[in-house]
Amino acid sequence: MKHLDDIPSTPGKFKPYFHRTRWQSSVAKLAFWSLVFVGLIFIFFYRSPLVSDDPTSTSRRSLRTYSWGGPAWEKRVRSSARLRSRRGFSVLVTGAAGFVGTHVSSALKRRGDGVLGLDNFNDYYDPSLKRARQALLERSGVFVVEGDINDAALLKKLFEVVPFTHVMHLAAQAGVRYAMENPSSYVHSNIAGFVNLLEVCKSANPQPAIVWASSSSVYGLNTKVPFSEKDRTDQPASLYAATKKAGEEIAHTYNHIYGLSLTGLRFFTVYGPWGRPDMAYFFFTRDILKGKPISIFEGVNHGTVARDFTYIDDIVKGCLGALDTAEKSTGTGGKKRGAAQLRVFNLGNTSPVPVTDLVTILERLLKLKAKRNIMKLPRNGDVPFTHANISSAQRELGYKPTTDLQTGLKKFARWYLGYYNGGKKAAS
Numbered sequence: 535m536k537h538l539d540d541i542p543s544t545p546g547k548f549k550p551y552f553h554r555t556r557w558q559s560s561v562a563k564l565a566f567w568s569l570v571f572v573g574l575i576f577i578f579f580y581r582s583p584l585v586s587d588d589p590t591s592t593s594r595r596s597l598r599t600y601s602w603g604g605p606a607w608e609k610r611v612r613s614s615a616r617l618r619s620r621r622g623f624s625v626l627v628t629g630a631a632g633f634v635g636t637h638v639s640s641a642l643k644r645r646g647d648g649v650l651g652l653d654n655f656n657d658y659y660d661p662s663l664k665r666a667r668q669a670l671l672e673r674s675g676v677f678v679v680e681g682d683i684n685d686a687a688l689l690k691k692l693f694e695v696v697p698f699t700h701v702m703h704l705a706a707q708a709g710v711r712y713a714m715e716n717p718s719s720y721v722h723s724n725i726a727g728f729v730n731l732l733e734v735c736k737s738a739n740p741q742p743a744i745v746w747a748s749s750s751s752v753y754g755l756n757t758k759v760p761f762s763e764k765d766r767t768d769q770p771a772s773l774y775a776a777t778k779k780a781g782e783e784i785a786h787t788y789n790h791i792y793g794l795s796l797t798g799l800r801f802f803t804v805y806g807p808w809g810r811p812d813m814a815y816f817f818f819t820r821d822i823l824k825g826k827p828i829s830i831f832e833g834v835n836h837g838t839v840a841r842d843f844t845y846i847d848d849i850v851k852g853c854l855g856a857l858d859t860a861e862k863s864t865g866t867g868g869k870k871r872g873a874a875q876l877r878v879f880n881l882g883n884t885s886p887v888p889v890t891d892l893v894t895i896l897e898r899l900l901k902l903k904a905k906r907n908i909m910k911l912p913r914n915g916d917v918p919f920t921h922a923n924i925s926s927a928q929r930e931l932g933y934k935p936t937t938d939l940q941t942g943l944k945k946f947a948r949w950y951l952g953y954y955n956g957g958k959k960a961a962s
């Protein structure tokens with residue numbers, strides 16, 4: 535019963551002598567527990583939210599380090615942003631590997647503008663789709679820098695290398711419903727990131743003119759249709775909408791203090807080839823092809839839920855129209871020299887379509903019956919309908935949408951079936 539001797543006779547008191555082997559075993563134990571302790575600390579930090587595998591983690595996104603800089607990198611940046619026509623622009627497109635970003639970047643490049651893309655390739659949805667879009671852009675001569683709009687050093691560097699005449703700011707945390715799952719990602723991209731970008735733009739010499747993506751969701755609980763830019767936008771129904779509305783107010787401030795030329799575009803449910811897999815038309819297509827049921831929302835008293843779905847090519851024309859009519863910013867050295875342009879436009883299709891009709895069109899195109907699961911519109915930020923009044927964009931940007939939902943979805947379905955190998959390789 536030797537081991538009983540090791541226990542202090544009085545709690546808290548230790549025997550004043552050590553047996554040699556006992557002392558050695560204590561050192562070994564100490565070393566062992568120190569190792570365990572250090573190991574736990576390592577595991578804790580390694581697995582902590584800062585570097586977690588949780589796809590919803592914004593901290594991980596913001597702390598991801600991107601490699602940029604160096605003469606070869608600067609050469610690529612300069613060459614991508616070089617204009618091919620004398621009257622062209624040099625445009626920094628943020629969110630270039632995104633849905634709208636890819637289409638706008640290639641349209642600008644096609645007409646001879648210099649385009650440099652920026653994207654953080656986050657994993658809000660399948661990053662391989664973003665990589666495929668990037669490959670498409672690279673083939674047409676657009677370099678997409680991998681980085682975050684919150685990275686001030688990177689943005690400053692880009693403006694040092696290229697005196698951009700315009701910024702097409704499309705990088706954002708999109709999606710109405712996801713805002714309940716990961717609210718901080720909206721603040722990170724749509725507010726902090728936007729402010730960071732504006733800070734760099736205000737100090738750039740020359741200051742660029744900025745066109746950026748707002749959203750139809752700013753109309754929130756507004757019931758007056760069609761939605762006009764003059765209508766109230768102080769009742770957002772989701773945090774996503776609130777961050778876009780905040781963006782519009784932030785734009786006002788930077789225009790007012792620093793003379794930045796700012797144009798906000800309120801996009802209405804943009805769809806089309808290379809679209810976003812988190813949007814209903816996209817995952818409905820995937821699920822219909824897989825034979826999986828889809829949830830179709832309905833309003834109060836079986837009311838129709840409808841959207842003013844707008845085809846990507848029409849949106850691209852609106853974006854180019856906004857860039858073409860954007861006046862120069864008026865500040866220098868971070869100081870305003872005169873009044874600058876501040877605009878906001880609806881870019882919609884002007885003909886809302888019920889979601890049930892969207893599904894019927896998809897059924898016809900895919901030659902498959904959807905397993906429809908009708909359910910009440912959840913209280914997750916969705917609004918029952920959207921409908922754009924576009925007279926202002928028509929007048930000032932020459933914006934005129936020409937694609938109806940049937941035609942646009944046909945183009946989308948053709949792309950989807952081709953891209954996902956006839957639907958065999960389903961979108962995730």
Ligand SMILES: O=C(O)[C@H]1O[C@H](OP(=O)(O)OP(=O)(O)OC[C@H]2O[C@@H](n3ccc(=O)[nH]c3=O)[C@H](O)[C@@H]2O)[C@H](O)[C@@H](O)[C@@H]1O
Nearest residue numbers: 708709749750751801802803813814829830831839889916
């Ligand atoms: O126009 C906009 O401002 C917004 O358009 C879309 O938002 P949303 O119109 O809600 O587009 P979807 O998420 O694709 O939903 C389309 C329609 O399908 C409905 N829906 C959605 C999901 C679902 O499972 N079932 C369903 O019936 C929605 O209620 C909505 O009426 C985008 O996701 C936003 O990023 C964008 O800013």
